[in-house]
């Protein structure tokens with residue numbers, strides 16, 4: 001059985017996010033980076049989250065807080081709504097689903113911004129469009 005990618009693309013993991021997570025390849029678009037960052041959250045790989053955040057804003061990340069949050073969360077799905085690229089800037093709108101212990105499933109709706117520097121895409125910041133608990 002082929003292992004399907006954790007980003008819900010329906011593609012085999014090794015042909016989707018795996019080469020990015022292992023550092024063999026660099027995501028060539030904001031949406032590929034976003035998908036691989038979702039996988040990193042599923043895998044609780046905060047190093048990947050740190051390394052793929054824009055060097056200009058990296059120092060603002062609360063790594064410990066992120067790690068504690070990700071360790072508790074059970075990620076249950078990703079839906080990319082739309083993505084765009086304009087030169088060295090990009091945007092991805094998505095919904096990520098997760099369950100915190102003792103809670104109903106949360107749907108996190110976000111518009112993420114990305115920036116390309118020296119040919120490498122980085123996550124810049126995100127604006128939360130909605131966060132709702134399903135019942």
Ligand SMILES: [Zn+2]
Pocket residue numbers: 005006007008009013016017018035036039
């Ligand atoms: Zn993937």
